[in-house]
Amino acid sequence: MSLAAEAFMSQMAAAEPWPENATLYQPLKEDQILLSDCASSLAVQAYLRMCGLPVQVFCRANAEYMSPSGKIPFIHVGNQVVSELGPIVQFTKAKGHSLSDGLDDVQRAEMKAYMELVNNMLLTAELYIQWCDDSTATEISRPRYSSPYSWPLNKILAYQKQWEVRRKMNAIGWGGKTLEQVYEDVSQCCQALSQRLGTQSYFFNKQPTELDALVFGHLFTILTTRLTSTELAERVKSYSNLLSFCRRVEQTYFEDKSS
Amino acid sequence: MAAPDELFCWEGDWGLPSISTDCLVVLAYAQFAGAPLKLRKISNPWRSPSGSLPALRTNQKETLSRPSDIIIHLRKQKFNADYDLSAKEGADSLAFISLMEEKLMPALIYAFWIEPKNYVDVTRRWYAEHMPFPLNFFLPGRMQRQQLEKLRLLRGDERLEAGEELEKELYRDAAECMNLLSQRLGSHKFFFGDSPSSLDAYVFGHLAPILKCKLPNGKLQQHLKTLDNLTNFCTNILQLYFPKDGRGEAHNSPRQKPPRRRKQFLSALVALGAMLSYALLTGMVSIQHAHHEALEEPPDLQDIGSHHDHEDEGDG
Numbered sequence: 272m273s274l275a276a277e278a279f280m281s282q283m284a285a286a287e288p289w290p291e292n293a294t295l296y297q298p299l300k301e302d303q304i305l306l307s308d309c310a311s312s313l314a315v316q317a318y319l320r321m322c323g324l325p326v327q328v329f330c331r332a333n334a335e336y337m338s339p340s341g342k343i344p345f346i347h348v349g350n351q352v353v354s355e356l357g358p359i360v361q362f363t364k365a366k367g368h369s370l371s372d373g374l375d376d377v378q379r380a381e382m383k384a385y386m387e388l389v390n391n392m393l394l395t396a397e398l399y400i401q402w403c404d405d406s407t408a409t410e411i412s413r414p415r416y417s418s419p420y421s422w423p424l425n426k427i428l429a430y431q432k433q434w435e436v437r438r439k440m441n442a443i444g445w446g447g448k449t450l451e452q453v454y455e456d457v458s459q460c461c462q463a464l465s466q467r468l469g470t471q472s473y474f475f476n477k478q479p480t481e482l483d484a485l486v487f488g489h490l491f492t493i494l495t496t497r498l499t500s501t502e503l504a505e506r507v508k509s510y511s512n513l514l515s516f517c518r519r520v521e522q523t524y525f526e527d528k529s530s
Numbered sequence: 531m532a533a534p535d536e537l538f539c540w541e542g543d544w545g546l547p548s549i550s551t552d553c554l555v556v557l558a559y560a561q562f563a564g565a566p567l568k569l570r571k572i573s574n575p576w577r578s579p580s581g582s583l584p585a586l587r588t589n590q591k592e593t594l595s596r597p598s599d600i601i602i603h604l605r606k607q608k609f610n611a612d613y614d615l616s617a618k619e620g621a622d623s624l625a626f627i628s629l630m631e632e633k634l635m636p637a638l639i640y641a642f643w644i645e646p647k648n649y650v651d652v653t654r655r656w657y658a659e660h661m662p663f664p665l666n667f668f669l670p671g672r673m674q675r676q677q678l679e680k681l682r683l684l685r686g687d688e689r690l691e692a693g694e695e696l697e698k699e700l701y702r703d704a705a706e707c708m709n710l711l712s713q714r715l716g717s718h719k720f721f722f723g724d725s726p727s728s729l730d731a732y733v734f735g736h737l738a739p740i741l742k743c744k745l746p747n748g749k750l751q752q753h754l755k756t757l758d759n760l761t762n763f764c765t766n767i768l769q770l771y772f773p774k775d776g777r778g779e780a781h782n783s784p785r786q787k788p789p790r791r792r793k794q795f796l797s798a799l800v801a802l803g804a805m806l807s808y809a810l811l812t813g814m815v816s817i818q819h820a821h822h823e824a825l826e827e828p829p830d831l832q833d834i835g836s837h838h839d840h841e842d843e844g845d846g
Contacts, residue, residue, distance in 0.1 A: 275695075341686065380710040384625035391628035442683040444596050463621035 281365040283351060289366055293326045293348045295319075296334045302418045303332060304343075305411075306496050307397040312344040314488025315356055319346075320524040321479045322368045332419035360481050370480045378475055382482045385467060385474070389482075392460040393489045395445060396453050402436040404450055406499050458506045461490075465510040472519065479520070486513075487520045534566045535603075536587040538578040541571045541660060544742040545768065547775040549656070551638060553584040555597045555735030561771040562726045565609035573660040575669070597735075601728055612727045619722045623729040626714065626721075629707055634736050636684055637704030637750060642739070643677040644692045647746045663793065697749075705753045708737075712757040719766065726767070733760075734767050741765075 297312040298304040304312070312328075319326045326346065331337065338345040338354045345354035346362075353362045363369065371382060401412045416432055417425030440446045445453075464486060473479045474486070493507050494517065508514060537560070539553035547557050548571070560567050567586075572578065578585040579593040586594045586603065594600050605612070612620060642653050657670040682690045690696065711733060720726045721733070740750045741764050755761055768775070 376713050380713050381622065381625065383710060384622070384629040387632045388625040388628040391632055392624075439683040442680040447595075459624065462617075463624045466617045466621040467625075469618075 281361070285365050285367075287349055287366075289324050289363075289368070290349055291325060293324070293346060295326045295328050295344050295346045296331050296337060297328065297344045298334045299330045299332055299419065303415055304330075305401055305415060306492060306498070307394060307401060308335075308343040309496065310394070310397060310489040310492040311342070311356065312488070313492055314485045315344050315346070315359055317487050317520060317524060318356065318360065318370070318481055318484035319363075321370060321484055322363055324363065324368060356481065356485060370478065371475075373478060374475060374480070381467075382475065382480055385464070386482050386485055388460060388463060389485050389489060392456055395440075395443070396457045396460075397489070397493070398436055399440055399445055399448070399453050400450070400498070400503065402433050403440055403445075404499075408433060410499055454502055454506055457503060458509075461507055461510050461513060465513050468512050468516060470512065473516075483516075483520065487517055491517045491521065533589060534568050535589060536570060537567045537584060537600075538570045538572060538587070539584045541573045542775050543656065544744070545775065546738055546742050547772045549739065549743075550583060551635075551735045551739060552597045553735075554738055555731050556584050556586070556600050558726075558731035558734045558767065558771065559597075559601050559611060559728055560604065560609070562611040562728075562731060563604060563609035565604050565607070573657075574662055574665060576665065597732075601731075611725070611731070614725065615722055615727055619727075623722075623727065626711065626729055627732050629710065630732060630736050633703040633707035636681055637700040638736065638740070639677050639681050640692075640697060640700050641745060641747070641750050642743075643674050644681060645697065645745075645747050646692055649674060651746050652743065663796075701749055701753075704750060708754060708757055708760065712760050715759050715763060717759060720763075730763075730767070734764060738764050738768070 295312070295316065298308060300309075316326070316328065334343055334345070335341060339352055340354045342355050345352055346359060348362070351362075353359050360369075371379060374382060400407055402408050413429040413433065417429040420428060437446070448456075468474055473483045475482070490507055490513055494504050494514075496504075498504075537556065539557065540548045540550040542548045546554065548554050557569075559565075572583070575581060575583050579587050580595045582595060584595070584597070584600070586600045588594065588603065594603055604610075612623070615623065641648060643649055654670045654674070657673070658666040660666075661669055678690075682688055715721060721729045737754060737760060740754050741761060743751075745751065
C-alpha cells in the first residue's frame, strides 16, 4: 500500500472503534482453499482473536480477486478493506489494539525478524510444494484452485497461477531446489522457531504477539492438511514444543466456539 | 588436502573486494572461516561455469551458485564460522538473514538497477566499462530487465515501474531494517561475540555496497551513515579481512586507460573498414567503369573528332 494511502487509512481507522459486523473473506474452505492461503487466513483469525476483536468468516470463490492486493485473506471493517497480516496489524494498531506494545526495542526487532523468517521460508516452502512439485500440483493444487470455474476457464486460471508461482520461485533462487532441499529448509525454520520458543508458553513469554499468531497459522495448517505425502507434517511434528504450542493456542482461542 | 575450490566472482571497485552483494557474502564468509579459495575475479559472467556470478567450482567439478549453498558446502568441508554459536544464536541468524532478504534486498535492487539516474550514471556505466566487447552492449540492459522482473515478482505487482512512491516505500522498509540491525548489533564488534559468523557476512554483503558506492540518489547511504555502529562494522571488516582491496580504490582508474585506447582504435578501424567496403560495393564499380571508359575514351574522342570534322565539313 502506498504511503499516502496508508496515512489516510490510519486516520480513518483511528476515527471509529471496531464494529460488530467486521468480516474476513477467504476462498471456499472445503473445495477451493490451498495450504498457503489457509495458513495466512488462520494466522489473521488467530491474531484478531488474540486481540479480542470479533470477526465473521465468509467464504467466497472470488476472494482472491476481491482483495485489494490480490492476497488472501482480507478483512472488511466499516468502510475499509485491508489485506494481509502486516497491514491488518497496523490497521488494528491505529484503532488502539496492539499485542506488541509491551516489547522493548530488541524484542521488537527479533519479532519482526522471526516473522520475516516465517514468510521467507515457511510460506515460500508451502508455495513451492503446492505449485512446483508436479504430483501435488496435478492432484491437489490445480483441481482445488480451479474448482469453482467451468471448462476452459479452470484450466487457464490454474496453469496461469502455476506459471506465476514458478516464475517467482526462479526469481528468488528456489527454482533449482529439489523437494528434499525444501523439506530441509522447513526443518531448519522449525528448528529455529523451536529454539526461540524454548519452554515458554508464547514466543515473548506470557503474552501472545502477532508472531505467535503467524506461527500458529502456518504450523496448524501444515499439521492438519492432507497432502500427497506426509513428509511436511512429519518434519513439523518432530519438534514437540511447537506441537504443544499449537495445541495451546487452539485450546485458548479457538475452542470456545464449541463450548 | 585436495586442490582448493575455485570461486568466480565479480571484480571489485570503490574499495570493495567485489561489487555484488552475493559475491561479498561468500568472500566475507570464506575469510571468516579461513577457507582457502582460488579467487577468479572476472567481469564476464559468461565465463563462469554456471553463467552467473558468484559460482563455486568444487573439486568434484560440481558448480554451486546460491550463497547459502556455497556456505553449506564450506561448512561441510569443516570451514565453519558458526561453530561457536549457540542454538538460539543460530536461530536468530536465520531470522535476521530472512529480514534482510525481505526488506533490504528489494531496496538494493531498486537503488542500483531501477532508479533511473543511478542506473544510467553508475551501474550501467560500470558494467559497460568493465565487460568485454561485445557483451558490454547488451548484457547490462539484459541484467537490468532481469532485476526489474525479480523486483516485480518479489512485490507481486506485474506493472511495477520506477517511481517516487515505490522508492519511498522500499527505502522506508530498508531504513527500518537497518535500524533493527543497528539495535541488534548495539555496541558489539560483531553480531555474536568477538568472532564473525555467517550473519556478519550477510550484513556486510548487503551494507558494504551501500556504504562505499557513490550514487547520485544516495538516500540509503545517507541513512546508513547516521547509524555509526553499522558504518564502523563495515569499515572494520574491510580493514581486518580485505586490506588490499581497500587500498585498491585509487589504482583502478589508471588501469582503465589502456583498454579504452585499444577500444577506440578498434572502433576507428571498424568504422574505416565499413566505409571502405561501402565505397567498394558502390563506388568501386563506378571506378571500374571509369577505367573502361578511360581506356575507350581516346578512341571515341578521335571518332567524335572525325565525325565533327565530317559534320563540320558537311555543314560548312
